Amino acid sequence: MAKFKDSNNGQLVLCHGDFKPENIIVQNTGQPRVCFIDNDAFHGLPGLDLFKMVSRTVPILLKHPELKDRIVECLNSFLTSYLSHRKDNHFNPFNFRLASVFIALDLLSILDS
Amino acid sequence: MPDSTGTVVFYELIEGSTLEEVILSSSLTSEEVLSLFFKVGQQLATWHSSLGSSVKDYDCFTNKTDRIEAYKRKFPNFERLLDALIRIFNKWVSTESQATPAAIFHENGFIKKINIIWSKIDQHWRNLKTVIMVN
Numbered sequence: 001m002a003k004f005k006d007s008n009n010g011q012l013v014l015c016h017g018d019f020k021p022e023n024i025i026v027q028n029t030g031q032p033r034v035c036f037i038d039n040d041a042f043h044g045l046p047g048l049d050l051f052k053m054v055s056r057t058v059p060i061l062l063k064h065p066e067l068k069d070r071i072v073e074c075l076n077s078f079l080t081s082y083l084s085h086r087k088d089n090h091f092n093p094f095n096f097r098l099a100s101v102f103i104a105l106d107l108l109s110i111l112d113s
Numbered sequence: 114m115p116d117s118t119g120t121v122v123f124y125e126l127i128e129g130s131t132l133e134e135v136i137l138s139s140s141l142t143s144e145e146v147l148s149l150f151f152k153v154g155q156q157l158a159t160w161h162s163s164l165g166s167s168v169k170d171y172d173c174f175t176n177k178t179d180r181i182e183a184y185k186r187k188f189p190n191f192e193r194l195l196d197a198l199i200r201i202f203n204k205w206v207s208t209e210s211q212a213t214p215a216a217i218f219h220e221n222g223f224i225k226k227i228n229i230i231w232s233k234i235d236q237h238w239r240n241l242k243t244v245i246m247v248n
Contacts, residue, residue, distance in 0.1 A: 013161040021133035024153055028129060032145075034153050035127050036160075046161045060133060070143060071136060074150040081154030086162055 012043045019049035020056035050082065055106040 016023075017040030027033040054075060061071045130138065132153065135146060 016157070016160070019157070021136065022131050024132040025127050025129045026132060026135050026149055027127065032149060032152070034132075034149065034156055035129075036156070037127065049157060049161070060136060064137065067136065070146065073143070073147060074136065077147045077150040078154040081151040082158045083154075085155045085158035 013046045014041055015044040015046065016040075016049050017042055017044075019052050021053070021060065022056075050079065052106060053078065 016036055018038055019036070023036060023038045025035045025037055027035065057071060057075055061068055064071075132149070135141060135149060141149075
């Protein structure tokens with residue numbers, strides 16, 4: 001926990017809480033629009049939403065290996081866009097070593113469900 | 114419309130495909146799908162940046178202990194399993210010199226390694242379920 005706090009300078013944001021591809025709706029009427037649904041909003045570290053998006057996209061990739069390049073490019077686009085649009089541009093979620101624990105536990109929780 | 118507490122709330126009917134369906138669909142070009150993911154990243158960044166809080170509340174992490182204990186009961190080699198996963202992701206997240214996440218995925222053999230670990234977890238989980246059902 002201390003490492004988590006230090007790595008983010010104690011900064012908390014309003015997390016979506018369940019940020020994964022199934023909870024992102026794409027409306028394709030005219031200009032494409034994305035909506036986030038089913039949030040469990042809480043104040044937490046911003047990385048939690050990012051890491052869940054990654055850990056919930058990896059299983060899609062494993063089920064559809066033929067889409068590997070496409071999915072990796074999509075995740076790259078998502079993460080690059082997120083980092084470039086954060087107002088506090090010193091923010092770098094990849095400094096979170098404990099992100100690995102979160103993603104690992106989340107992958108296990110998928111098997112558990 | 115006002116809800117039961119008198120608070121005015123707004124409802125919006127949202128119709129469309131989930132992002133997962135979009136990934137698997139062939140109705141959009143690769144560029145269009147990439148553009149959507151870019152938009153998702155931008156929108157999440159805007160949300161996180163604009164709704165920041167000074168609240169110092171870490172209670173949301175306190176329930177992790179229960180989950181870890183539960184997994185320890187379910188996976189006899191949980192510590193080793195977790196260690197293996199952590200090693201992979203540590204290597205991934207600590208590769209700060211890489212320019213893009215995609216480069217990290219490719220150059221560290223991320224996908225290959227996670228495939229191996231995933232298949233081990235899956236096999237282990239299926240074996241465990243068989244043992245539970247037999248007993």
